[in-house]
Amino acid sequence: MNLQWKLSFLFLLNLGITIIFINFVTKYAINQHFYQFCQLAESGIPKCLQSQAGLQFMASINSSLWVVSIFGSLLALFLGYLFSRSFLKPFQNIITSTKQVSKGDYKIRIKAKTYDETDELIVALNEMYGSLERIETLRKELVANMSHELSTPLTNIYGYLEALSDQVITKKHDRKTALKLIKSETERLIQLIGELKKLAILESDSAQLSLSKIDINQLIKKTTQSFTNKLKDKKILLKTSFDDQIGKISVDKNKIQQVITNLLDNAIKYSAPQGAITLTTKKINNRQLNIIIKDQGIGIKKSDLPYIFERFFQADRSRSNKVGIGIGLTIVQKIVTAHGGQVKVSSIYKKGSTFIVTLPILS
Ligand code: ADP
Numbered sequence: 001m002n003l004q005w006k007l008s009f010l011f012l013l014n015l016g017i018t019i020i021f022i023n024f025v026t027k028y029a030i031n032q033h034f035y036q037f038c039q040l041a042e043s044g045i046p047k048c049l050q051s052q053a054g055l056q057f058m059a060s061i062n063s064s065l066w067v068v069s070i071f072g073s074l075l076a077l078f079l080g081y082l083f084s085r086s087f088l089k090p091f092q093n094i095i096t097s098t099k100q101v102s103k104g105d106y107k108i109r110i111k112a113k114t115y116d117e118t119d120e121l122i123v124a125l126n127e128m129y130g131s132l133e134r135i136e137t138l139r140k141e142l143v144a145n146m147s148h149e150l151s152t153p154l155t156n157i158y159g160y161l162e163a164l165s166d167q168v169i170t171k172k173h174d175r176k177t178a179l180k181l182i183k184s185e186t187e188r189l190i191q192l193i194g195e196l197k198k199l200a201i202l203e204s205d206s207a208q209l210s211l212s213k214i215d216i217n218q219l220i221k222k223t224t225q226s227f228t229n230k231l232k233d234k235k236i237l238l239k240t241s242f243d244d245q246i247g248k249i250s251v252d253k254n255k256i257q258q259v260i261t262n263l264l265d266n267a268i269k270y271s272a273p274q275g276a277i278t279l280t281t282k283k284i285n286n287r288q289l290n291i292i293i294k295d296q297g298i299g300i301k302k303s304d305l306p307y308i309f310e311r312f313f314q315a316d317r318s319r320s321n322k323v324g325i326g327i328g329l330t331i332v333q334k335i336v337t338a339h340g341g342q343v344k345v346s347s348i349y350k351k352g353s354t355f356i357v358t359l360p361i362l363s
Contacts, residue, residue, distance in 0.1 A: 003091070004084045011080025012073060019069045030061055090118050094125060106133035131310070138312030142325055149192055153185035160185075195325045201258065202311065202327050202334070209252040209338055211362070216249055216256070217242040217281055220291070223260045224279065230268050237276045238264075245283045250362040255335045262328040263293045263355050269324065270353070271297035284358070288341075291357040300347040308345065309333045332357075 034057070038048030048054060090112035100108045106129055110122045160178045163169050169178055224238060231238055267277045280292040300308060304315035314326040332355075336343045340360045347353035 004081065004088055007084035007087065008077055008080035012077045015076035016073050019072050023065050023069055026065060034058065090114050090122065094122070097125070097129070101129055101132065106136050135311055138326065142312050146325065150189070153188045156185045157182050198327050198331060199325065202331050209255065211250045211252055213248040213250050214253050216246055216251065216289070219253060219257060220260055220279065220281065223257050224264065227264055227268065234268060234271065234273045236268060236271055236274065239276065239278045241278070241280045243282045246281060246289050249289070249359070251339060251359065259332050259335050259357060260291070262332050266328055267293050267295040267297065271295050287361055289359055289361055291359070292354060294352065294354040296352040299349040299351050300353055301349050305345065305347060
């Protein structure tokens, strides 16, 4: 039985019970009135009650009540069916839209306006469809870009290698230049593959934590060391400040290292050469600590800020580096949330960004 019929029968049941109740009360009341009427009759109460006119009066009242009950019930069923149909219309739209979305049509939106709680459900679903549509568009772009990004360095490497092996490049200096270019194109490939590895991390279960007690300051210091070359290449100064009040805390070491890596990597990527980055740890209270990474880079537009944690989102790709694929921050947020923490960002376009990771201190 579908929901519409169930609601109609609920209507019927509701009204049916009310009618039966009214039926009994009315009969009782009329009996009482008739008795009072017979008290005034000259023939005496028993005769009056048993009189032909009295019995007929009671019978016609009875049958009227039955007619009212039956028609009332039918009317209740009919109205219930009608009302429940309009009540269920938005749900029909929701079912249709989710079916469309499951087939890959993310453009669909639910239009119903119900002026009740169903509106909240419709708004939430429309938001979800919007977000799925954005992710799907970005994913398609990513696949197209990635294949292009991978094929360009590979074609270049192949070209140089061919020229070298055919001995087209004869001068020692030119050969050196070709080898340098092969090296830099290979590095680019390694970077791109690194991004694809991040995608695998994202798909893996980041919520599954393997906690151990560690000195977070030490972990961050160790992580920053792996950035020495990158910082040197861009002549960026990394200033660090560690709060010694933070004792050992319980975190998933590898995953928190990934968080620091992604945030620091971005701070460097989106900073101009000779910029400065500060990395600070701070104990807020006995229950929480902050890791703050601040850069003076390209900044993020206010309109882009709400989306930067969404997978595949890249603010202004032409300004961003072409190697990233827009999942670094998604991974950061996923890991931090799994630890019961949160990550916040504040940014001034063209001035710089600050990422604040708040982690709970679990002993
Ligand atoms: P990506 O691989 O593109 O760096 P992320 O998920 O790490 O992906 O970041 C998403 C987008 O957020 C980036 O493309 C960039 O536009 C913006 N972004 C992230 N970090 C910074 C930063 N420190 N400064 C400026 N923009 C940033």
